[in-house]
Amino acid sequence: MKKTSKFLTSSSILGFLFLYAPIVSLIVYSFNSSKLVTIWGGWSIKWYGKLFENEQIIEAAMLSFKIAFITSCLAVILGTMAGFVLARMGRFKGKMILSGWISAPLVMPEVITGLSLLLLFVALENTFGWPAGRGTNTIIIAHTTFCLAYVAVIVQSRLSMLDETLEEAAMDLGAKPSSLFFLVTMPLIAPALVSGWLLSFTLSLDDLVIASFVSGPGSSTLPMVIYSKVRMGVTPEINALATLMILIVALGVVAAMVIMKRQHRLNKELKE
Template sequence: MRRSWFLWLTAGLGFLFLYAPIASLVVFSFNESKLVTVWGGFSTKWYGELLRDEQILGAAWISLKIAALSATGAVVFGTLAAYVLLRVGAFWGRPVLRGMTTAPLVMPEVITGLSLLLLFVSMERALGWPAGRGMMTIVIAHTTFALAYVAVVVQSRLVDMDDSLEEAAQDLGAGPVRVFFDITLPVIAPALVAGWLLAFTLSLDDLVVASFTSGPGASTLPMVIFSKVRLGVSPEVNALATLILAVVALGILLAGLVLRRR
């Protein structure tokens, strides 16, 4: 039993390490003082400040739109990629597709960002599209890297799925399209939801790829936060972090309740 307490102590310290910074963000968001690290009394004034900050609010709106669009795109293309990899049988390009759906998971963001930017610039020169960079180009970039994560989630669901269901439908005369929409899609739907949320979070969180592929007038929330934070700590950013945490916690709570009721 002696080893057991040692194990739990190290694990406890590990969890402290994971959560202490998050706790400090929350605590100092209610700090009266502007010096984020010295306690100057309880106050909610930074939340008021945050809600009056047009720059942050505007950027948050842009980020939410980009995240919703790219998560939807990533679910469509990621599900198709997963389906093609596991259900349509062998074809010459399968190893290539498999490589292209796993490589973005581990590609450094600076390379993804730079390479997409160079592509957009060359495409604009050769085809006239996309005309300039902005929301549209960020959405394409985010769709591309989030697609890989969706493909992983959907693939693991497809592997677990009993394919005799699909076979039975086929034997009863349903065409492949009908089988997909009536059988496969409902079964893998939870994975699509999980994949969408994952892609949404990834997009909302991304600074590097968005910075490379953005243009004037399309600053996302991480871009605005980064430029603020570079100048030093700001209690307003702490307030924003606390709000994000609250939304995430609420979302998880709701998801838990919905799942329990099933």
């Protein structure tokens, strides 16, 4: 191994510090007993207790979890279809357009997506009477639309890494297209489906801008409640909430990566 230069190492260390220092400081301050968020008053977990007494936050969290769950299931189904179409179905009319519609939502500024979906929902309601009013359903549709793009990209790249011989073998042995997919392709791309589902879940759970546009009265998601509270400044309760959410996600990501690595190793051994 060649020695890496001092410049490279030190600038990378600074980079990682930059990535983690604010998160660590937020976690530490969530255990601050003082109500003044910037002055250290000793260790305490009282803000966590306060957090669970806050009905508005609990209610919003429940709604957000529900939306995120339904969204990620829908996004995995639709996104897998889209990724499969792009990776395995060869060329067809409109393929380029479909692939454009899949990559564009990944970078589209959220304010544009949010406003355009809201105006669509309003126009649809005026013309067809559906969706009647806005709320949970419209948020789920909006979230599914951008999450399915992420799932499609993940599934597509996973499929393009797999060699097609297994699927061809199954076809030669007479598998129907549907059983080919469910019995051969799906188990092979299972890690992609899991990470697509998890990514959709966290993206949906996190979205403030799009949800603010397409939600209706009475359906405030967790990020909407957080935003309305933090606009005015830092509060110890939100510090506690943020710590919980960050820890849950970090644990989830680490677990997922460990599982995927093990899976990867297993696949390698199988091949050998």
